[in-house]
Amino acid sequence: xxxxxxxxxxxxxxxxxxxxxxxxxxxxxxxxxxxxxxxxxxxxxxxxxxxxxxxxxxxxxxxxxxxxxxxxxxxxxxxxxxxxxxxxxxxxxxxxxxx
Amino acid sequence: xxxxxxxxxxxxxxxxxxxxxxxxxxxxxxxxxxxxxxxxxxxxxxxxxxxxxxxxxxxxxxxxxxxxxxxxxxxxxxxxxxxxxxxxxxxxxxxxxxxxxxxxxxxxxxxxxxxxxxxxxxxxxxxxxxxxxxxxxxxxxxxxxxxxxxxxxxxxxxxxxxxxxxxxxxxxxxxxxxxxxxxxxxxxxxxxxxxxxxxxxxxxxxxxxxxxxxxxxxxxxxxxxxxxxxxxxxxxxxxxxxxxxxxxxxxxxxxxxxxxxxxxxxxxxxxxxxxxxxxxxxxxxxxxxxxxxxxxxxxxxxxxxxxxxxxxxxx
Ligand SMILES: [Fe+2]
Ligand SMILES: [Fe+2]
Numbered sequence: 001x002x003x004x005x006x007x008x009x010x011x012x013x014x015x016x017x018x019x020x021x022x023x024x025x026x027x028x029x030x031x032x033x034x035x036x037x038x039x040x041x042x043x044x045x046x047x048x049x050x051x052x053x054x055x056x057x058x059x060x061x062x063x064x065x066x067x068x069x070x071x072x073x074x075x076x077x078x079x080x081x082x083x084x085x086x087x088x089x090x091x092x093x094x095x096x097x098x099x
Numbered sequence: 100x101x102x103x104x105x106x107x108x109x110x111x112x113x114x115x116x117x118x119x120x121x122x123x124x125x126x127x128x129x130x131x132x133x134x135x136x137x138x139x140x141x142x143x144x145x146x147x148x149x150x151x152x153x154x155x156x157x158x159x160x161x162x163x164x165x166x167x168x169x170x171x172x173x174x175x176x177x178x179x180x181x182x183x184x185x186x187x188x189x190x191x192x193x194x195x196x197x198x199x200x201x202x203x204x205x206x207x208x209x210x211x212x213x214x215x216x217x218x219x220x221x222x223x224x225x226x227x228x229x230x231x232x233x234x235x236x237x238x239x240x241x242x243x244x245x246x247x248x249x250x251x252x253x254x255x256x257x258x259x260x261x262x263x264x265x266x267x268x269x270x271x272x273x274x275x276x277x278x279x280x281x282x283x284x285x286x287x288x289x290x291x292x293x294x295x296x297x298x299x300x301x302x303x304x305x306x307x308x309x310x311x312x313x314x315x316x317x318x319x320x321x322x323x324x325x326x327x328x329x330x331x332x333x334x335x336x337x338x339x340x341x342x343x344x345x346x347x348x349x350x351x352x353x354x355x356x357x358x359x360x361x362x363x364x365x366x367x368x369x370x371x372x373x374x375x376x377x378x379x380x381x382x383x384x385x386x387x388x389x390x391x392x393x394x395x396x397x398x399x400x401x402x403x404x405x406x407x408x409x410x411x412x413x414x
Binding site: 050069 | 398
């Protein structure tokens with residue numbers, strides 16, 4: 001019986017939940033389901049039993065493309081030396097109370 | 100500066116920076132995590148069985164609803180943990196195979212029988228109580244998906260222990276027979292609960308490496324001592340007696356001293372010879388086998404539905 005069952009495994013889905021009106025959907029976890037509808041129903045059962053959500057997105061995990069952590073340096077480093085993009089970079093005269 | 104972008108595995112661990120699924124990590128770290136997280140997942144779902152034994156015999160509708168909600172939570176905990184293990188490159192089916200073949204272990208506490216209704220109290224109070232003690236430090240484990248699963252689990256666990264304590268409290272303040280039932284449950288679950296923290300630090304082969312990798316933050320003996328200290332006080336509130344004649348407050352250490360744990364019993368149960376090992380494994384295997392047609396039918400139905408939709412779009 002061993003691993004031949006693997007081919008029958010239901011696809012893996014990532015679950016995103018909006019916890020209340022006005023907030024983004026946030027990754028909550030993952031689960032297996034035969035299709036999107038079942039993924040939503042299962043997500044409701046496991047991730048929103050205590051009113052944790054008012055809206056659910058599911059995405060089949062294989063459809064998520066992620067950046068490679070090994071490329072993180074070249075991807076994000078260029079932002080490091082541009083501190084003039086932050087308001088704290090600028091000196092204001094003391095007379096300016098609010099800005 | 101070491102942050103999530105800069106630095107290798109060792110540097111991140113040293114700086115308490117979380118490791119995420121696609122980060123480079125040593126093979127042994129990955130293997131240790133898969134073993135620990137899947138054992139933990141197995142424990143959650145096998146742990147549903149002793150309590151499932153009492154659902155139809157709960158003494159009131161309220162107790163029944165609470166017990167069902169708790170058991171459902173445990174199933175969810177299993178799911179969160181299996182998902183965390185799957186991020187390390189192992190499949191759900193492989194993990195379940197390991198459980199069913201006996202290759203993987205689960206917490207040996209669930210190999211004890213739940214004989215009376217008071218056991219539902221003792222399990223919630225002591226077993227979930229010990230589990231919480233173990234799990235809170237795991238919310239800061241170095242592997243991100245594991246830590247996040249533990250945060251979710253700990254939030255849900257807090258009512259488990261309270262509902263158990265409430266059951267014990269009602270029985271302990273009830274009739275003579277009820278009080279006796281509560282004491283008997285405490286007698287049977289106390290020592291197995293202490294064993295849940297694992298072997299003594301001096302005999303625990305995995306502890307040192309797990310502490311270095313920041314998977315484990317507090318040692319077995321420290322957690323066990325903490326559990327004894329708080330639980331003994333709760334036992335006083337119940338008016339019950341801890342079944343340990345060596346239990347004594349030690350003013351010097353500020354902790355309770357307690358008697359020797361029967362490690363021969365512990366290892367015997369781990370090796371498969373506990374009162375319910377066979378029964379638990381059979382129940383899990385039967386659930387898996389009986390569910391096979393459901394898994395297949397759901398897949399077939401999903402494919403049919405997809406084909407119908409596609410035909411509709413094409414028309
Ligand atoms: Fe749990
Ligand atoms: Fe629990």
